[in-house]
Amino acid sequence: MGSWDRVPRRKYHGQWISRALGRANPEHLLLDILERHLVSEGQEEPLVDFDFGHGPGNSGVSLLQSFTDRPHPRWIYLLNNGKSELTRTFRFFTDKGCEGIEFEYELSPKSSPVVLSLEPLFTIRNVHALAQENLALDGTIEKIGRPKKGQAMSYSFKPYEDLGTFNLTLSCDHGMELLGNWYRNFFYVEEEERGYPAKEDCFCPARFQVKMAPETKFSLRFLLVEEKEKSNSNDIRKHGSASPQPLSGEHSDFFHALSQSLNSYVYQDFKHRQFEGVIAGYPWFSAWARDTFISLPGISLSWNDPKRAMQLLQSWAPNVERQLFEKKSEAAILDLNCSGLDSPLLWGAALRFLLEEHPVKTPKSSPLARELVATLERWILLFFQGECPLVEITDFGFFCKRGSYATSWMDARVDGVPVTPRHGYPIDINALFFENMDFLLRNHTQLKAGAARLFKNYLEKVCGTYAANLWVAERSFIGDGHDGLNLDGSLRPNQLWALRSKFEMFSREQSLASMKRITEELLTPLGLRTLSPEDSRYKGQYRGDQATRDHAYHQGTVWPWPIGIYTEAALKYWEVSKVKATLAPVFAALEKHFYEEGCIGQISEIFDGNQPYTLRGAPAQAWSVAETLRALWLIENLKS
Structure with missing residues (x-):
């Protein structure tokens, strides 16, 4: 990941970031290839610019004629005065389960000859850290075999004892000079702006030189070969996927590109081969329950395989149950990625989609479906029985007790205090709680009689009272929650969980009024604001130091992922023509962003709430991609 001009501005920018090293967090392996071409005897000109603290040079960008990401990232440079x-093309590949990258270079037919030198710049560090010159790195690089002239030559490089070996392969005749150099003080300007360390050293083991005649094409490949025993127990490895659910219509190409993008987030635990999860975002997030369950409906469409998605829910269920219902202290609950009080409810929402809405139907009588339904029933009963110490089910609804935790996806904290705590009766969690009970009642004869009576009586008794207390009459929309005494009249997208639900909580008139207010004040071309600009707490820009950014994270910042639940709600209350007209500029902007901005071929985590909606946060976020895909599918299939 990085920028089109190849200038690294963050510690996360680089040509190769991988999870193939048996680590829980991704590893930053290769910053780039320092490429130079010979201008005259003893004088070379770089094709890539770096910043060493005084701003990047402009030699490389001045030679860059064009860039595209389709079908692979490709740069075209004009050398020798035009x-x-x-042409430089970048690709990922796998070889016998090992991950690798390839740089292909091609000189056009009418070109003058070029002498190109290549120096790979290795970082080999945790993605959140910075590499520094050190004596532990072994800079030895050795030839592999004795190929004949004109054949590919490979080299091995094992920088650290506890890591795998890098195999470097050049497909053409070349010269090689051993270097073993540390290049010092690469500077990442955006890290300094955020108040983080910003300088790094990179190691270059060797310099390769290739003489290119017109029409010459060659490749430089890097393959990470892990030890067999380490590979077999590798924590995280991407899993293949089936063909996506077919989609026709004007957005079919975008839909299929999103499907391919989602492959990047799914991983399989090789120690427990039935366990799959979803990486929340790159480069700094790991697998989280909430993100996995919100993303799963869209991912299941990209797989076209609801059974595999249900098996994922099955593998996550013990973790959710253990962390919410078996641990007895607040601290014990909060330190794990299944800790969100909404996790079991979002798990149930994903199950409902797979059984009721996925185009590939799964019999509700199948053993797997019955097991998952029974799990959801047990969790709802455990909430009623007070087995989660942070929750009390009252005559008003699902009550989240006060504490130092954040109750929902709006989970930013500053100095240990949640910015948007949402304790009490938050609308999204209560809507999901009611919907899950309704789902169990409507569809499943296996529900125990006692549970059926409890759920039915509770919904009849509580839901109307809850909804009446959430209506913000003076501005005609659904509030964000209630603490038992006072209404939280914030206009946020969380009410969409209630508006989209098959379980009706509000009148049609109230729902239409809320949709109008959401569309006018929260909807942007790239997603939904987390707070209305009319609110005095609104933050229109996500920038500054960590605390300042966290204060803005859910106080106006735009998130793309709610576009999925917004689309569901819109299709429920509006004619399809109005939905399409409203969302056309959103899909156009997201598609442009996907192909041209940020991390090419992905959708960012967040954007500024104010124009021009500058991209922020993680440049590749699973639920941003998955819910955009699902929104496209909903429009084309459910109301076509």
């Missing part, structure tokens, strides 16, 4: 056209 007499030579050099």
Whole structure:
């Protein structure tokens, strides 16, 4: 990941970031290839610019003629005063389960000859850290075998004892000079702006030189070969996927590109081969229950395989239950990725989609479906029985007790205090709680009689009272929650969980009024604001130091993922023509962002709430991609 001009501005920018090293967090392996071409005897010109604290140079960008990401990232440079056209193409590949990257270089037919030198710049560090010159790194690089002239030559490089070996392969004749150099003080300007360390050293084991005649094409490959025993127990490895659910219509190409993008987030635990999860976002997030369950409906469409998605829910269920219902202290609950009080409810929402809405139907009488339904029933009963110490089910609804935790996806904290705590009766959690009970009642004869009576009586008794206390009459929308005494009249997208639900909580008139207010004040071309600009707490820009950013994270910042539940709600209350007209500019902007901005081929985590909606946060976020895909599918399939 990085920028089109290849200038690294963050510690997360680089040509190769991988989870193939048996680590819980991804590893930053290779910053880039320092490429130079020979201008005259003893004088070379770089094709890539770096910043060493005084701003990046402009030699590389001045030679860059064009860039595209389709079908692979490709840069075209004009060298020798425009007499030579050099194309550089970047690809990922796998070889016998090992991950690798390839750089292909091609000189156009009418070009003048070019002498190109290549110096790989290794970082080999945790993605959140910075590499520094150290004596522990072994800079030895050795030839592998004795190929004949004109054949590919490979080299091995094992920088650290506890890591795998890098195999470097050049497909053409070349010269090689051993270097073993540390290049010092690469500077990442955006890290300094955020108040983080911003300088790094990179190691270059060797320099390769290739003489290119017109029409010459060659490749430089890097393959990470892990030890067999380490590979077999590797924590995280991407899993293949089936063909996506077919989609026709004007957005079919975007839909299929999103489907391919989602493959990047799914991983399989090789120690427990039935366990799959979803990486929340790159480069700094790991697998979280909430993100996995919100993303799963869209991912299941990209797989076209609801059974596999249900098996994922099955594998996550013990973790959710253990962390919410078996641990007895607040601290014990809060330190794990299944800790959200909404996790079991979002798990149930994903199950409902797979059994009721996925185009590939799964019999509700199947053993797997019955097991998952029984799990959801047990969890709802455990909430009623007070087995989660942070929750009390009252005659008003699902009550989240006060504490130092954040109750929902709006989970930013500053100095240990949640910015948007949402304790009490938050609308999204209560809507999901009611919907899960309704789902169990409507569809499943296996529900125990006692549970059926409890759920039915509770919904009849509580839901109307809860909804009446959430209505913000003076501005005609659904509030964000209630603490038992006072209404939280914030206009946020969380009410969409209630509006989209098959379980009706509000009148049609109230729902239409809320949709109008959400559309006018929260909807943007790239997603939904987390707070209305009319609110005095609204933050229109996500920037500054960590605390300042966290204060803005859910106080106006735009998130793309709620576009999925917004689309569901819109299709429920509006004619499809109005839905399409409203969302057309959103899909156009997200598609442009996907292909041209940020991390090419992905959708960012967040954007500023104010125009021009600058992209922020993680440049690749699973639920941003998954819910955009699901929104496209909903429009084309449910109301076509």
